[in-house]
Amino acid sequence: MRHLYSCPLRWSDMDAFGHVNNAVFVRYLEEARIDFMRHLAPGDGSPSFTGGSVVARHEIDYLRQLVHRHSPVSIELWVTKISAASMTIAYEVKDEDTTYLRASTVVVPFDFERERPRRITAEEKAILKEFLDDASHQEGAVAV
Template sequence: MDAFGHLNHASMVTLLEEARVPLLFGTAAGEGLADFAKGIVVVRLTVDYRAPVVVEGGDVRVDITLSELRHASFTLDYRVHNGPSVEDGVAVTARTTLAPYDLGGGRPRRLTEREREFLLAHIPSGGEL
């Protein structure tokens, strides 16, 4: 929390990460795509605040959509609601562009066809793909 009792920026970025990690690492690994957990890096991050997020022991809702899918990166859009329901107002919108990364080689890599299929199957499209 910041001095005003709002979720601060660093915590918001962590919240976004916590929203995508179970899907990209847990669900993907469960479907045989362990390379996601071995290396995905954030290439770009933008966060737009519409309203303060005040957490008083309650939940917030984070909706994630796939807005762009390229051969070596993909972009996720986030809508953070000020409560657990879609009816709760959207307080934050954000976007991350992520790229698969070859840790051993020390460089970005292309998405495999199975990884692309996974993303299309598990994340609703929020843009033109």
């Protein structure tokens, strides 16, 4: 399953050449990732996904320029890897006809009170597996 996020384009996102600045795409990914993480939180008093997290790595392939327009761009994201203390999230920024960017982010759950990374809980792993890409799942990318 993939999470979908509709990302508005802002005039201030454009650079002098009239397309979305490369650094702004990182903010788009962040907006989509925050929306995804809020969606994952099960509620009902569960502590899963309620703590913080930090980005350990971004990898971005810019495929096409995105110019300003009034309609939002779609960001699809899904999980490609789950390890004991990190997850890898993949993204595609696109519309109906064009993929503008493909990216991945390694996210580490973080305990800010103790100032250190923490392990992903069994409940969090179960929820994340719902968004695990089928190809990754078949290749055994889930590390338990």
